[in-house]
Structure formats: structure tokens, C-alpha cells
Amino acid sequence: MDKIQLKERVINQIDLERENILRIGREIYKNPETGYREHKTTKLLADELENLGLKVDRNIAVTGCRAYSNENKSGIKVAVMGELDSVICKDHKDCDINTGAMHACGHNMQTTVMYGVAAALVKSGVLSELDGRVDFMAVPAEEYIELDFREELKNKGELTYYSGKQELTYKGAFDDVSMCMMIHNFPIEEEGYKVAAQISGTGFVGKKIKFIGQEAHAGGTPYKGINALNMATIAINSMHVQRETFKDEDCVRVHQIMPKGGAIVNTVPADVQLETCIRAMNVPALRDANMKINRCVQGAAIAMGGHAEISDMPGYLPMNTDKIMADLFTENAKRFYQAEEILPFYKSTASFDIGDLSMFMPVLHPVSSGISGGLHSRDYKITNEEDAYITPIKIMACTLIDLLYDNAEIGERIVRDFKPVMTKEEYLDYLKESEVVTRY
Ligand SMILES: [Zn+2]
Ligand SMILES: [Zn+2]
Numbered sequence: 163m164d165k166i167q168l169k170e171r172v173i174n175q176i177d178l179e180r181e182n183i184l185r186i187g188r189e190i191y192k193n194p195e196t197g198y199r200e201h202k203t204t205k206l207l208a209d210e211l212e213n214l215g216l217k218v219d220r221n222i223a224v225t226g227c228r229a230y231s232n233e234n235k236s237g238i239k240v241a242v243m244g245e246l247d248s249v250i251c252k253d254h255k256d257c258d259i260n261t262g263a264m265h266a267c268g269h270n271m272q273t274t275v276m277y278g279v280a281a282a283l284v285k286s287g288v289l290s291e292l293d294g295r296v297d298f299m300a301v302p303a304e305e306y307i308e309l310d311f312r313e314e315l316k317n318k319g320e321l322t323y324y325s326g327k328q329e330l331t332y333k334g335a336f337d338d339v340s341m342c343m344m345i346h347n348f349p350i351e352e353e354g355y356k357v358a359a360q361i362s363g364t365g366f367v368g369k370k371i372k373f374i375g376q377e378a379h380a381g382g383t384p385y386k387g388i389n390a391l392n393m394a395t396i397a398i399n400s401m402h403v404q405r406e407t408f409k410d411e412d413c414v415r416v417h418q419i420m421p422k423g424g425a426i427v428n429t430v431p432a433d434v435q436l437e438t439c440i441r442a443m444n445v446p447a448l449r450d451a452n453m454k455i456n457r458c459v460q461g462a463a464i465a466m467g468g469h470a471e472i473s474d475m476p477g478y479l480p481m482n483t484d485k486i487m488a489d490l491f492t493e494n495a496k497r498f499y500q501a502e503e504i505l506p507f508y509k510s511t512a513s514f515d516i517g518d519l520s521m522f523m524p525v526l527h528p529v530s531s532g533i534s535g536g537l538h539s540r541d542y543k544i545t546n547e548e549d550a551y552i553t554p555i556k557i558m559a560c561t562l563i564d565l566l567y568d569n570a571e572i573g574e575r576i577v578r579d580f581k582p583v584m585t586k587e588e589y590l591d592y593l594k595e596s597e598v599v600t601r602y
Contacts (some may be wrong), residue, residue, distance in 0.1 A: 163291060165564070165567045165568070166292060166493075166577070167234050167336055168288050168292075168563050168567065169494075169560045169563055171286045171287075171288055172282050172283060172286050172288045172559045172560065172563065173382055173556050173559075173560070174286070175281075175282040175285050175288075176282045176555050176556050176559065177280060177284035177554065178285075178514065179278065179281050179285070182281070183227065183274060183277070183278045183281070183287045183551055183552065183555065184551060184552075186206070186207075186210060186274050186277055187270055187271060187274035187547070187550075187551050188476075189206060190206065190265070190270035190273060190461055190475060191256070191265050191270040191273060191544070192256075193206075193258075194257070194258055194261075194263040194264050194265045194270075195246070195247065195248060195249030195263055196247055196248055196249070196250060196305065196307060196308055197247040197261050197302055197303025197304070197305055197307065197308065197312070197326065198223075198224045198225055198247075198263070198302055198311070198312060198315060198321065198326075199225070199247075199311075200225040200226070200246035200300075200302055200303075201225055201469055203246050203300070204220065204221065204225045204227050204246065204300060204584045205220075206301075207227055207246075207273055207276075207300045208220050208227040208512075210277055210281075211227065211229040211277065211280060212229075214229075214239075214281055214284045214285070215284065216229040216230060216231055216280070216284065216298070217229065217230045217233075218230075222299075222304055222320065222330065222333075222335060223301075223303075223326055223329040223330050223333060223335070223378050223459065224302060224303075224315065224320055224321055224329075225246060225302045225303075225328075226246060226299070226300050226302040226326065227299075227300050228297055228298070228299045228300075228335070228483070229280060229297065229298040229299075230295070230297055230399070230551070231280070231283075231284070231289055231295065231296050231297070231298070232289060232292065232294065232295045232296055233295060234525075235292075235293060235294055235295050235298065237293055237295070237542070237569070237570050237573075238294045238295075238340035238565075238566075238570050238573050238574055239294065239295040239296070239297060239338055239339050239340050239342075239343065239575065240294060240296050240297075240339075240340065240341055240342065240343065240382075240565060240566065240573065241297045241298075241299050241336070241339045241342040241343070242276050242279050242280070242296060242297070242298050242299070242342075242343055242344070242345060242558070242562065243272075243276060243298075243299045243300075243301050243342055243343070243344040243516075244268060244269070244272035244273030244274070244275060244299075244300055244301070245269040245272050245273065245278030245300075245301055245302075245304040245326070245344070246273055246275070246300050246301065246302050246326075247269055247271075247302060247304055247305055248263045248264055248265055248266070248267070248269060248305075248325075248537050249263070249264060249265075249266050249267050249307065249538050250262045250264065250307065251264040251266040251306075251538060251539065251540060251542070252264075253540040254266055254539075254540045254542065255540075256330050256360070256457060258342035264542075265307065266537060266538050266539060266540075266542040267304075267346075267537050267538060268346065268347040268533060268537070268542075268544075268550070269304065271345075271347050271530070271532075271544075271550050271551055272344055272345060272346060272347075273289050273300050274551050274555075274557060275345055275530075275551065275555050276298055276299070276300060276344070276375075277298070277346075278551065278552075278555035278559075279298070279398055279555055279558050279559045279562065280296075280298040282555065282559050283296070283562070284454070284534040285561060288559075288563065290331050292562075292563065292566035292567065292570075293510075293566055293567070293568070293569050293570045294411040294565070294566040294570040294573060296562065296566070297339065298379055298553050299330075299335075301326045301327060301330060302326035302329075303324070303325055303326035303329070304325065304326060304515050304516075306324065306325065306368070306477065306478070306513075306515075307541060308487050309368075309475075310322045312463060314442060314482070323593065324475070325478065325515040326515065326516055327515040327516060327518055327519070328476065328515060328593060331518065331519070331582055331586065331589065331590065331595070332410075332590060336519065336523065336586070337586075339523065339575070340523065340524075340577045341484070341487070341523055341524040341525070341526075341565075341573065341576060341577060341580075342516070342519055342523065342524075342525055342526070342527075343487065343525070343526035343527075343558065343561070343562070344516065344527060345527070345528050345529070345530050345554050345558060346361070346513075346514070346527065346528075346529055346530070346532045347529065347532060347533050347550060348361070348508065348510070348529045348530075348531070348533075348537065349531075349533055349534060349535065349537065349565050350489060350505060350508065350529055350531050350534060351532075351533075351534070351545075351549075352412055352532040352534075353505075353507075354502075354503070355503055355504070355505040356495075356498075356499045356503040356504065356530075356531045356549060356553075357491075357495050357499060357503070357504055357505070357528055357530055357531065357553075357554070357557070358506070358507065358508035358528060358529040358531060359488040359489070359491045359492045359495070359504065359505070359506055359507070360485070360488040360506065360508070360512075360528065361481070361483065361507070361508040361509075361510050361527060361528070361529050362443065362480075362481060362507070362508070362509050362510055363443065363478075363480060363510055363511075363512055363513050363514045364413055364415065364441035364442055364443050364480055364512070364513050365441065365442060365443075365444075365448045365477065365479040365480035365482035365509050365513060365517055366439055366440060366441040366442075366448070366476045366477035366478055366480055366513045367439070367440045367448060367452050367474055367475070367476070367596065368437075368438075368439060368474070368475040368476075369420065369436075369437070369438040369439070369440065369455070369472060369473070369474055369475070370435065370436070370437055370438075370472070370473040370475075371394075371397070371435065371436040371437075371438060371469065371471070371472050371473075371590060372433070372434075372435050372461055372471040372472075372473075373391075373393040373394050373397070373433075373434045373435070373436075373459075373462070373463070373468060373469075373470050374386035374390060374433065374468055374469040374470065374471065375388035375389055375393060375430065375431065375432040375433075375434075375466065375468040375469075376391035376431065376432055376468070377425075377429050377430055377431075377432040378429070379428065379429065379432045380427065380428045380429055380430050381428060384430055387430030387432070388430070388432070388466055388467055388468040388602065389430050389431060389466060389468075390424070390431045390432050390433060390466075390468060391423060391424050391431040391434050392466055393418065393434065393463060393465070393466045393468050393470065394423075394434045394436060394462070395403060395462075395463045395464035396461070396465055397436075397458045397459050397461070397462035397470075398418070398436075400455075400457075400458035400461055400462065401416055401455055403480075404416075404451075404454045404455070404458065404489065406519070408442075408447075408451060408456065409447065411443070412442050412443050412444060412447035412451075413441070413442065413443045413511045414440070414441065414447060415439070415441040415442075415456060415511060416438065416439075416440050416441075416451065417438070417439050417442070418437060418438040418439065419436070419437050420434070420435065420436055420437075421435050421436075421437055422434055423548045425542050426597040439477070440455055441477075441511065441513060442480065443480050444478075444480050445480065445583065445584075447481065448479075448480070452474070456472060456600060458567075459602065460474055460602045463602045464602070468561075468579060469601065469602060470601070470602045471599065471600070471601050471602075472599070472600045472601075472602075473598075473599050474596055474597065474598050474599075474600070475596070475597060476592070476593045476596035476597055477513065477555075478497045478513045478514060478515045478517045478518055479517045479518045479520070479521050479523070479545045479583075479592075480517050480587075481513075481517035481520050481527065482517075482520045482521075482525075482583065483520060483525050483526060483527045483575060484520075484526060484543075484580070486524075486572070486575075486579075487524060487525075487526035487561070487565070487576060488506075488526065488528065488566045489529035490561045490565070490572070491493075491526060491528050491557060491558075491561050492504055492506065494556075494557045494561050494564070495557050496556075497556075497560070498553050498556065500558065501555075505529075508529055513526045518589065520583075521582060521583045521584050521589050521599045522582045522583070522584060522585055522586045522589055523577075523580065523582070524580045526561065527544050528557075528576050529559040530549060530550065530553070530554040531549045531550070532544060532545060532546040532548070532549030532550030532551070533545060534545065540590065564575065
């Protein structure tokens with residue numbers, strides 16, 4: 163059967179599966195769970211994948227599941243992924259009333275697309291005509307939230323890294339994966355687009371900063387104290403004046419909150435804490451900005467004669483998605499959308515943990531539509547289920563056929579020509595090195 167016929171068959175199958183696919187998407191939407199707590203969603207998807215006759219591993223990184231297919235085939239392996247977790251959005255009318263969890267980042271669509279691609283390929287019989295293996299993975303914890311809960315899991319020895327893809331990489335889940343693909347939704351319809359083939363993303367470093375001073379009576383003997391709040395003020399001002407040293411194209415972002423600003427007003431503050439996030443579009447710029455921010459903290463401690471402690475946590479790495487995979491996606495999207503509705507590249511300065519995977523393997527991470535309002539916001543709304551679920555499944559399934567058709571010629575070429583920013587081993591070293599405590 164030629165490639166066009168295979169695509170026809172899979173598209174017809176997706177139309178037959180329509181109601182079942184939408185049922186799953188709505189069910190996940192109604193049961194939002196945040197990272198590493200996605201037990202119900204994992205069970206739902208693992209059961210559905212098993213019903214397709216696939217072998218499924220459950221709870222691959224605390225939660226999450228992975229189905230295997232075409233295991234008798236040789237050659238490349240593609241991971242089709244979807245993220246399980248929700249955000250917390252207590253002001254959204256559809257949030258979980260107990261936890262505030264809410265699928266306001268549309269991850270319910272991603273996992274449904276992952277399932278839909280699996281169901282259509284298996285039930286149409288197209289999968290067995292492809293050359294290469296395909297794993298369907300529901301991955302946990304993409305949103306970098308609830309860090310105290312994750313720290314608890316870490317202390318109990320249940321995980322090593324806070325992001326699902328970091329944890330899965332650390333556990334060797336991608337050792338036999340040649341490339342991966344997933345789709346995220348974004349409110350791009352406001353700008354007149356239905357899909358975007360590629361999206362950029364910044365990398366980030368998460369930081370906790372502690373300024374340690376000396377208490378004294380603020381009215382009586384302030385000259386005996388070392389004011390940690392003043393240290394923090396100097397540090398923040400120094401960070402602001404660094405901004406002219408950041409290059410526009412690197413999209414460096416430095417943003418922070420002050421969870422602790424002192425104890426009582428009539429005592430010179432001796433314990434002041436900042437939570438800081440540094441983002442940039444590439445690894446050298448991220449390292450450069452991080453070094454400068456640390457310098458600002460050190461300078462503030464020296465200026466006031468106090469101490470500072472910085473705890474760095476590995477955030478995500480910048481996203482470099484594969485241009486050839488994106489071009490295949492665009493070509494397949496043309497079947498469903500007008501050329502002017504397809505955006506080749508969406509410049510985003512948000513961060514995604516699939517950025518980490520894009521350091522060492524080819525990644526496809528396009529953007530779909532079908533929503534209105536802002537991501538992570540109370541006005542987030544699914545407005546068109548066809549654009550949100552059904553059409554993305556069709557485009558992704560057709561792209562997978564392109565990758566694995568005829569001895570997986572295109573897929574093999576992409577893997578052969580791919581130039582990693584770092585190897586997987588270097589990446590794991592980077593994660594380890596990034597978790598560091600510096601004292602001044
Ligand atoms: Zn999000
Ligand atoms: Zn997201």
C-alpha cells in the first residue's frame with residue numbers, strides 16, 4: 163500500500179474513533195491532577211492503551227505509562243508523547259474544588275492526541291505496515307510547580323528530578339528512543355492561525371536565595387545589625403542594571419518573588435529569601451546570565467558584610483525542535499488547513515521540559531488551536547474540539563507515517579543528520595552540576 167493510501171486509512175479510522183477520542187479528552191479534562199499525582203489519568207490511559215492490545219508499563223516515573231508497539235521490527239523507535247499533568251488555577255470555574263487543579267495548559271489534549279494516534283494506527287492496521295517501533299508515552303510532571311511536594315518525594319527516594327522528562331531520562335527511558343513527538347495547544351487562533359509547526363522555548367535555572375544578616379533592635383541599635391533586606395535590595399537593583407548586558411536575541415528573563423522579607427518590623431531583618439527564575443534562549447546565554455545574577459548576590463553580601471546562600475535547581479533547557487520533522491508536519495497540515503492558517507514558527511519565551519530532550523534527540527513539538535483565553539488563566543476555554551483533538555491526531559498520525567514509511571527512510575535520515583547540543587550523558591552531567599549550593 164502506498165503512503166497516500168496509508169494516510170487515507172488512518173484518517174478514516176480517526177473519524178470512526180471520533181466519539182471515543184472526545185470521551186477520553188473530556189474525561190481527562192474533568193479530572194485534572196498535578197505533576198506526580200496523575201494516578202487516575204495514568205490508569206485511564208493505561209487501560210485504554212491495553213484495550214488496543216498493546217503491552218503497557220504503568221507508573222514509569224511515580225505515575226505515567228508507556229505502551230510498546232511493533233516490537234518485532236528493527237530500526238528507529240519513535241516516542242509519541244503526551245503530558246499528563248494539570249496546572250493549579252483556583253479561579254477557573256472548572257477547577258477541582260479541593261485541589262484547584264485545572265487543565266488550563268491543555269495537557270488533556272496532548273494525552274488524548276497520543277491515545278488517538280495509537281488507536282487509529284492500531285485499529286486501521288497501518289502500524290504493522292510501518293518500518294520501525296513506536297512507543298506511546300503518557301509522561302508526568304511537565305509543569306514546574308509544587309516543589310515542596312516533589313522535594314518530599316525526593317527525600318523518600320521516589321524520584322530524583324522534579325520534571326517528568328528529566329526523571330524519565332535519568333531512569334533510562336529514552337535510551338532506546340531515536341526521536342520523539344508531541345503537540346501542545348496555544349491560543350494562536352487570536353492571531354489567525356490553526357497550527358504552528360515549530361515553537362521556540364527558553365531554558366531556565368530555578369534559584370532559592372537566602373540573605374543572612376544579624377538581628378538588632380531596629381530603633382535602638384540598628385548600627386549593631388546587618389540588614390538582610392538591604393542586601394536583597396542591593397542584589398535586586400544590581401540584577402536590574404545587568405539587563406543592558408543581555409542580548410535581545412537571547413531573550414534573557416530574570417524574575418523573582420520574595421517569600422520572606424523579615425520577621426518583625428522593629429528588628430533588623432536577618433533572614434530574607436528570594437525565589438528567582440532565570441531564562442534564556444540558549445545554554446551559553448543561560449550560563450552567562452546565571453553567573454551574573456550570582457555575582458549580584460555575592461556583591462550584595464560583601465557590601466553589607468553579611469552572608470548569602472544560593473541553591474540552584476536544574477530547570478529546563480532551551481527548545482530546539484527539528485526543522486525537517488516540522489516541515490513534514492506542515493505538509494500534512496495543508497490537507498486540513500489553508501496555507502495562511504499554518505504558522506511556520508511560533509516564537510515563545512515560555513519553557514518546556516521537552517527542551518531537555520531536544521538537546522540530544524530530534525523532537526517535533528508543534529502547536530494546535532481550538533482554545534481561547536490565556537494558558538494557565540481563568541479564561542482558558544476549549545472552543546473547538548475538532549481543532550483541539552481530532553485534526554491534530556490526523557496531522558500527527560500522517561507525520562508518523564512519513565517518518566516510518568518505506569524502511570523509515572526519512573526518519574533514519576533525520577536521526578543520522580541530527581546534531582545534538584549535548585549527548586545524553588553530558589545532559590545527565592549537566593543536571594547533576596546544576597543542582598548546587600553556593601555560599602558567600
Ligand atoms: Zn503550562
Ligand atoms: Zn503545557
